[in-house]
Amino acid sequence: MDKEAITKIRNDFPILKQKINGNRLAYLDNAATMQMPVPILHKINSFYQTSYANVHRSADTLGFNATKQYEEARGKVASFINAADANEIIFTSSCTDSLNLVAATYGEQNIHEQDEIVLTIMEHHSNLLPWQQLAKRKGAILKYIDLTESQTLDWDDVKKKITAKTKIVAIAHASNILGMMNPIEEVIKIAHQVGAVVVVDGAQAVSHFPVDVQKMDADFYAFSGYKMLAPTGIGVLYGKKQLLDQMTPYRFGGEMISNVTKYDATWADLPQKFEAGTPNIVGAIGLGYAIDYLHEIGMNRIQTYENVLSKYLMQKIEKLDFVAIYGPKEDHTGVFSFNLKNIHPHDVATALDMQGIEVRAGHHCAQPLMHRLGVESTVRASLSFYNNKEDIDQLIAGILETEEFFNGTK
Amino acid sequence: MGLNNLRTFYQALVLDHASHPRNKKEMKEATAIQTVHNPSCGDMVNIFVKVQNEKIIDVSFTGSGCTISQASASMLTQSVKDKSVSEALEITKIFSDLAIGKEHTSDEIEKLGDAAVLTQVMQFPARIKCATISWWALEQALLKKG
Numbered sequence: 001m002d003k004e005a006i007t008k009i010r011n012d013f014p015i016l017k018q019k020i021n022g023n024r025l026a027y028l029d030n031a032a033t034m035q036m037p038v039p040i041l042h043k044i045n046s047f048y049q050t051s052y053a054n055v056h057r058s059a060d061t062l063g064f065n066a067t068k069q070y071e072e073a074r075g076k077v078a079s080f081i082n083a084a085d086a087n088e089i090i091f092t093s094s095c096t097d098s099l100n101l102v103a104a105t106y107g108e109q110n111i112h113e114q115d116e117i118v119l120t121i122m123e124h125h126s127n128l129l130p131w132q133q134l135a136k137r138k139g140a141i142l143k144y145i146d147l148t149e150s151q152t153l154d155w156d157d158v159k160k161k162i163t164a165k166t167k168i169v170a171i172a173h174a175s176n177i178l179g180m181m182n183p184i185e186e187v188i189k190i191a192h193q194v195g196a197v198v199v200v201d202g203a204q205a206v207s208h209f210p211v212d213v214q215k216m217d218a219d220f221y222a223f224s225g226y227k228m229l230a231p232t233g234i235g236v237l238y239g240k241k242q243l244l245d246q247m248t249p250y251r252f253g254g255e256m257i258s259n260v261t262k263y264d265a266t267w268a269d270l271p272q273k274f275e276a277g278t279p280n281i282v283g284a285i286g287l288g289y290a291i292d293y294l295h296e297i298g299m300n301r302i303q304t305y306e307n308v309l310s311k312y313l314m315q316k317i318e319k320l321d322f323v324a325i326y327g328p329k330e331d332h333t334g335v336f337s338f339n340l341k342n343i344h345p346h347d348v349a350t351a352l353d354m355q356g357i358e359v360r361a362g363h364h365c366a367q368p369l370m371h372r373l374g375v376e377s378t379v380r381a382s383l384s385f386y387n388n389k390e391d392i393d394q395l396i397a398g399i400l401e402t403e404e405f406f407n408g409t410k
Numbered sequence: 411m412g413l414n415n416l417r418t419f420y421q422a423l424v425l426d427h428a429s430h431p432r433n434k435k436e437m438k439e440a441t442a443i444q445t446v447h448n449p450s451c452g453d454m455v456n457i458f459v460k461v462q463n464e465k466i467i468d469v470s471f472t473g474s475g476c477t478i479s480q481a482s483a484s485m486l487t488q489s490v491k492d493k494s495v496s497e498a499l500e501i502t503k504i505f506s507d508l509a510i511g512k513e514h515t516s517d518e519i520e521k522l523g524d525a526a527v528l529t530q531v532m533q534f535p536a537r538i539k540c541a542t543i544s545w546w547a548l549e550q551a552l553l554k555k556g
Contacts, residue, residue: 021415346451346478355413405416405417
């Protein structure tokens with residue numbers, strides 16, 4: 001994307017134009033949440049003002065139209081990740097909720113004592129705790145695939161940990177800390193050879209590069225709306241139809257039933273079976289608008305542009321000898337975790353914040369990975385397609401100022 | 411540049427306490443030990459207190475964390491050493507109150523000693539937890555075994 005295209009995009013995000021602590025804002029916390037562009041805000045506003053109604057209940061015009069839009073959003077999500085069928089898309093409240101759904105239904109039904117569940121050590125808590133707790137409930141064995149020396153997925157360990165006893169493999173498509181994509185298709189192939197089901201956490205993937213669940217042959221794929229321009233409180237679970245069909249419901253209540261008598265009930269077909277109660281209607285429709293917006297720019301263009309930004313950031317940051325960068329140096333995604341020598345990440349984040357640079361500091365909901373890396377926490381700067389080189393220059397200047405402030409005065 | 415603002419918060423006293431923490435050691439003969447985690451960053455503080463006849467005759471801490479959390483724990487040990495349990499609890503309350511923007515008289519604030527400078531943390535809402543974590547640990551330790 002050229003400068004003109006980026007300027008046009010940035011104009012859709014007025015939040016980027018405000019000052020933070022007296023300085024130009026460099027919003028570099030996109031892995032935590034992405035901002036929402038004006039066209040989506042307008043469409044959501046307009047939906048509330050002209051079309052708001054509950055879905056799948058009323059036969060009136062508003063109810064019918066709201067249902068139509070809600071289901072159209074499902075269709076948009078299906079084509080966005082290339083699902084074979086819109087009924088394979090379940091609207092949940094978040095990526096976390098989606099992963100919990102799989103653990104509480106498929107996991108609860110299919111995991112038995114001594115079965116093995118394989119994770120990677122880089123999973124964030126959402127794709128770790130549901131499996132850890134399932135394993136505890138069932139007496140199953142939890143195994144973690146380790147990292148290589150360059151802090152990428154250890155391929156030898158993948159082949160060692162996935163065995164005939166493996167029933168579930170849970171893996172992130174892209175790491176929220178290490179700044180890399182996992183070789184997801186290859187992992188799925190190995191898992192399928194032993195009959196295991198693969199759950200992919202796509203939270204850090206969907207707004208950064210094209211995702212094709214059929215091509216990768218994922219059994220389940222989970223992600224959140226707020227990391228791809230949509231509101232919070234909406235998430236997606238994709239599951240292969242044959243798997244979703246055999247799963248029991250997760251929550252019980254309105255609109256997920258076929259027939260209810262005093263002492264028994266039968267369940268609705270997909271996807272309603274998993275969407276008890278009034279869903280996040282505006283969230284789902286907003287997610288549909290987000291997909292329209294992303295399509296308009298083009299996922300391939302987004303990926304290409306973010307690669308340019310990532311390379312630029314890596315080039316600049318790796319020259320700073322007091323900065324430790326985690327994850328591989330090559331093929332880096334837009335997520336950069338790092339630490340400054342002798343300065344705690346929280347102090348770094350406050351100093352950057354004072355200079356208008358918004359990053360995250362902490363363990364990024366991945367304490368086992370922090371432990372593996374030998375740190376308590378890190379600073380994380382994460383890019384999106386509305387960032388520009390100026391944001392990166394500001395970050396680098398901010399890091400230099402921070403280093404001087406703390407290590408110069410001590 | 412925005413770092414002028416930062417300078418008032420991370421003043422020399424804070425930086426000094428962080429790089430040369432006072433009473434940072436394990437205490438074998440402690441009468442109460444309390445561990446507190448900061449769940450957002452994984453930081454941890456252990457507070458050790460030795461109470462005899464309702465008086466804190468020794469207090470120390472271990473753990474790891476940012477400049478603010480380390481300086482705060484260090485200052486805390488100086489503020490409450492040789493104080494009675496009830497005085498220490500009062501000081502703890504004053505600190506916690508100030509950190510969330512509540513007001514106290516200058517006489518009360520004086521009881522905090524060096525730690526009074528840390529109450530500026532209210533200008534940095536994201537950092538309040540870093541400053542208060544060790545004080546929560548102290549309070550819990552004292553209430554556990556006053």
